[in-house]
Amino acid sequence: MKFDLVLKNARLVDHAGEQFGAVAIKDGRIAAIGDAAAFDDAVRTVDVGGKVVMPGVIDPHCHLGVNYGYDDDMRTETAAAARGGVTTILLFIRNMDGSYIPFYKDRRERGESNAVVDFGFHFGIQREEHVGEIAEIARVTGVQSFKCHMGYEPGNPIGIVSSTDSWIFGAMREAAKLPNGVVSVHCENTELVQLLKKDMVATGRQDLAAYTESRPVFVEEEAIARMIRFSEITGCPLYIVHTTAAKGPVMASEARARGVDVTVETCPHYLTRTAYDPDLTATAKISPPLRDREQLEGLWEGVLGGGVGTLGTDHVPFEKNGGDLWKEKPGVVSFPWELSLMLHFGVHERGMSLSRLVELNSYNPAKRFGLYPQKGALAVGSDADLVVVDLDEERVVEHDGKGTCLYEGWNLRGWPVMTVSRGEVVFDAAQEAVVPYGRGRCVTVPESERAMVSL
Ligand SMILES: [Zn+2]
Numbered sequence: 023m024k025f026d027l028v029l030k031n032a033r034l035v036d037h038a039g040e041q042f043g044a045v046a047i048k049d050g051r052i053a054a055i056g057d058a059a060a061f062d063d064a065v066r067t068v069d070v071g072g073k074v075v076m077p078g079v080i081d082p083h084c085h086l087g088v089n090y091g092y093d094d095d096m097r098t099e100t101a102a103a104a105r106g107g108v109t110t111i112l113l114f115i116r117n118m119d120g121s122y123i124p125f126y127k128d129r130r131e132r133g134e135s136n137a138v139v140d141f142g143f144h145f146g147i148q149r150e151e152h153v154g155e156i157a158e159i160a161r162v163t164g165v166q167s168f169k170c171h172m173g174y175e176p177g178n179p180i181g182i183v184s185s186t187d188s189w190i191f192g193a194m195r196e197a198a199k200l201p202n203g204v205v206s207v208h209c210e211n212t213e214l215v216q217l218l219k220k221d222m223v224a225t226g227r228q229d230l231a232a233y234t235e236s237r238p239v240f241v242e243e244e245a246i247a248r249m250i251r252f253s254e255i256t257g258c259p260l261y262i263v264h265t266t267a268a269k270g271p272v273m274a275s276e277a278r279a280r281g282v283d284v285t286v287e288t289c290p291h292y293l294t295r296t297a298y299d300p301d302l303t304a305t306a307k308i309s310p311p312l313r314d315r316e317q318l319e320g321l322w323e324g325v326l327g328g329g330v331g332t333l334g335t336d337h338v339p340f341e342k343n344g345g346d347l348w349k350e351k352p353g354v355v356s357f358p359w360e361l362s363l364m365l366h367f368g369v370h371e372r373g374m375s376l377s378r379l380v381e382l383n384s385y386n387p388a389k390r391f392g393l394y395p396q397k398g399a400l401a402v403g404s405d406a407d408l409v410v411v412d413l414d415e416e417r418v419v420e421h422d423g424k425g426t427c428l429y430e431g432w433n434l435r436g437w438p439v440m441t442v443s444r445g446e447v448v449f450d451a452a453q454e455a456v457v458p459y460g461r462g463r464c465v466t467v468p469e470s471e472r473a474m475v476s477l
Contacts, residue, residue, distance in 0.1 A: 023048060026445055028067045029410065030058035032075040035376045036400040037385035045075060047406040050444035055402060068440070070410050074376060077384040077400050078109025078139075078407035078441060079361055082391060083263055083287060083334025085114055088180065089341055089351065090424060092129065096136035099339060099357060101457045102423055104138045104449040106358040107409035107438030110397055110465060111139065111337075112387075114169050114206070114263075116146035116182070121155060126163040130464045137462025139443050140407070142391070144169050144206060147193050148183045156196035156203075164468040166202045167391055168193050169263070172245055173210030173237065173309065175219070179351045184212045190249070194258035202392035205253075206261040209245035209270075210237060210310055219348075228347045230304055234297035234311040242267045242310055250277045250284055259283040261390060264336050266292045266310045268320020271329025285331040285390050288321050290356055290363045295428050305342040305426050309352035325382065326374055332386045335360050339425035355425030363429070365413065365436025393465055410440035 030044035034055065044058035054061060061067075081103065086095035103111055117125040122145050133141050144167040147153060152168075160166045170185035170193060185193075190207060197203030215237050222236035246262060250273060253260035262270060265288045274286045295302065297312040306312065324330040338353035356363075364383070368374040388398025395404050415437045421427035441449040448458055 023053065023063070025053060025061060025064040026066070027406070027442070027447075028058065028061045028064040029070050029075055029408065030061070030067060031072055032070045032410075033072060034400060035074055035076040035380055037377055037381040039377055045400070045408065047442070047445040050406055050446075052400065052402050052404050052406050055400070070440075073439065074411040074413060075408055076376065076380050076411065077398055078409045078443065079107050079383045080110040080112070080387040080393065080398055081108050081335050081337070081357065081360065082112045082332055082387040083114060083289070083336050084111050084357070085336070085338040085353070087115070088338055090339055093132050093136050095339060096133050096141070097138070097459050098423060099337065100136075100138040100141065100462055101459070102355070103357040104441045104443065105438070107361045107411065107441050108357055109139050109407035109409070109441060109443045110141065110393070112142045112144060112391060114144045114146060116148050118148055118181070118183075120151070122152065122159045122165070123162050126159070126165065134463060135460050138448055138457060138459055139462050140465050141462055142393075142464060142466035146171065147185055147189050150189060153189055153192040153196060156193065157199070160200050160203070162468060163466065164472065165466045166197065166200045167204050167206065167261075168197055169206040169208070171208045172212045173208060173215045173241075174212070175216045179349055191252055191256065194252055194256035198256050198258035204259040204261050204390065206263050207245070207249045208263055208310070209242050209249055209265075211241045211245045214241045214244070223348060228304065230302050230306055230312070230347070231297040233304070233307055233347055234313060237311055239267045239313060239317060243269050243273070246270050246273055250274070250282060253277075253284055254282045259285070261285045261287065263287050264289050264292070264310060264334065265321070265330070266313050266317060268317045268324065271321070271324030275329045285386070286324065286329060287332045287334045288325065288330050289334055289336045290360050291354060291428055292321055293318060293325065294363055294367055302428070304347040304350045305344060306354065306428055307347065307350045307352045308336070308354055322372060325368065326372060326378070330382065332390065333360065333364065333382045337425075339423070342426055353425070354428055355421075355423070359419055359427070359429055359434070361409070361411070362434040362437050365411065366434040369413070370435050397465065406442055406445040408442040409438045412437055412439045415439070
């Protein structure tokens with residue numbers, strides 16, 4: 023067989039271990055793994071010189087088309103994702119106006135016309151009708167993942183509607199009936215956040231830590247405990263997004279031990295930044311907030327020990343107002359640096375294994391959201407979504423795109439140097455290639471389409 027692309031002389035790493043050799047790609051899929059000598063008949067062979075090759079990052083958490091246009095974000099931000107070794111992104115997306123069924127068709131078509139890498143959707147529950155629509159959404163669109171927000175008061179700067187407990191419980195009851203149903207929850211007690219914010223606003227403080235202290239970690243811990251209980255009662259898998267509380271992974275591990283299907287996600291900024299870092303201002307406002315050193319180190323224990331299941335960037339490009347802390351839009355961008363941050367602070371500084379990194383970044387997100395083994399695997403038959411990593415390259419973070427970067431000027435060790443999406447090179451650090459917009463494909467598809475791509 024003549025292969026399309028062979029990456030040889032590679033440290034091939036997946037969630038289970040590693041081997042040295044080559045990976046051969048044909049028609050967008052991994053066709054063979056093993057000794058390069060057997061794969062010399064290829065259109066293109068790249069000698070990666072002993073570098074690491076692993077499954078591309080599946081970023082399960084981002085928001086595009088919130089501040090800037092959706093089509094524009096799907097171009098610029100998926101190109102940024104490709105540079106960061108990300109081959110699939112899952113958007114938490116909201117429709118304020120009505121049914122998700124026409125919305126899915128529209129966002130999928132516009133995504134496939136613009137995106138550089140593959141993408142899929144989780145749908146936000148923003149009105150009671152959305153709960154009743156879950157079964158139909160799953161049948162018609164294939165989307166089986168739903169998000170409930172908390173902690174956003176009426177009139178918040180980005181117009182998110184917080185879920186009532188009855189919406190969350192109702193969504194869980196519906197999603198529990200689906201084969202890959204899952205409900206994600208932004209865990210912060212909405213009523214307590216409103217009460218405590220009033221007290222803090224009255225002090226007149228405008229520093230970043232004032233925002234953090236207006237939503238103390240216990241409001242998140244309390245909500246996590248309650249959502250675990252909802253999950254236990256309904257039998258619906260629970261995905262706790264952007265966890266900042268060190269107790270989050272501990273509570274989730276305890277729940278898992280008694281059979282509750284709960285996954286904790288955290289984000290690179292909660293592992294690398296605190297609200298007390300002197301260089302940060304109100305523009306580093308994120309929801310939920312950056313915390314302190316104690317929570318940060320506690321989260322690392324969860325990352326290294328297994329309590330944390332996935333990493334998501336919560337990438338969202340916002341134009342910040344740079345003014346009033348309470349009116350500032352919460353969110354930062356991270357696609358291009360998530361992998362480097364984890365290599366630098368996880369693998370190099372804390373001794374995390376590369377397999378554990380693949381588990382957090384690719385294998386677990388793929389399994390949680392029903393994409394495995396099409397995605398998240400370095401195996402024959404899987405999509406050839408791969409990232410080549412130079413563990414020792416040192417480079418300074420520079421950001422010239424949209425949104426707020428919290429790492430400008432940081433010297434990080436470990437960078438993606440090539441990204442392959444379904445067999446196509448979509449980023450190569452060694453050459454300035456034309457960015458292939460409009461080749462990304464939607465991965466959350468109805469069952470009728472899924473049959474064609476299943477292994
Ligand atoms: Zn988010």
